[in-house]
Amino acid sequence: MERLQYKIIKNVSQYKSYCRELEELVTDKKRYKANEDTIDLLTLLIETWDKEHNTFADADPVGLLAYIMNEHKLKAVNLAAELKVSKSLISDILNYRRGFSKEIIRKLAERFKLTQEAFNRPYKLISPKKPQVKDSGGINSRKKLSSVI
Secondary structure (H helix, E strand, O other), X not given: OOXXXXXXXXXXXXXXXXXXXXXXXXXXXXXXXXXXXXXXXHHHHHHHHHHHHOOOOOOOHHHHHHHHHHHOOOOHHHHHHHHOOXXXXXXXXXXXXXXXXXXXXXXXXXXXXXXXXXXXXXXXXXXXXXXXXXXXXXXXXXXXXXXXX
């Protein structure tokens, strides 16, 4: 009987080893076509491990998005283009100025193959600073009330 080259992942070191091997196969364009079955198998084994061990239950949705973007080497402008939203929206989300909309949550979950719950958790937004009013004229001036009385 033939010995299996790959087995179900049982520990972190095996997981990391499979991830490194998958990355090498995917980035080597010359070997990619010849190793498509191996790539598919490693992807399946890694995704199965991820589903069982990475629940993201306690993850801050913004921190999770930042982490995923970093892992995928995505900049805000690239993600915005993929999701068909403005770069300023992604920037505001990443800087805790705006929350995730239902539509953004759906798009992110689909794009990164995660459950919507990963991005649908409460977190604190930073309230925007009040814009400085330039040349405010009479904003702080006192009006004479004698004409009203």
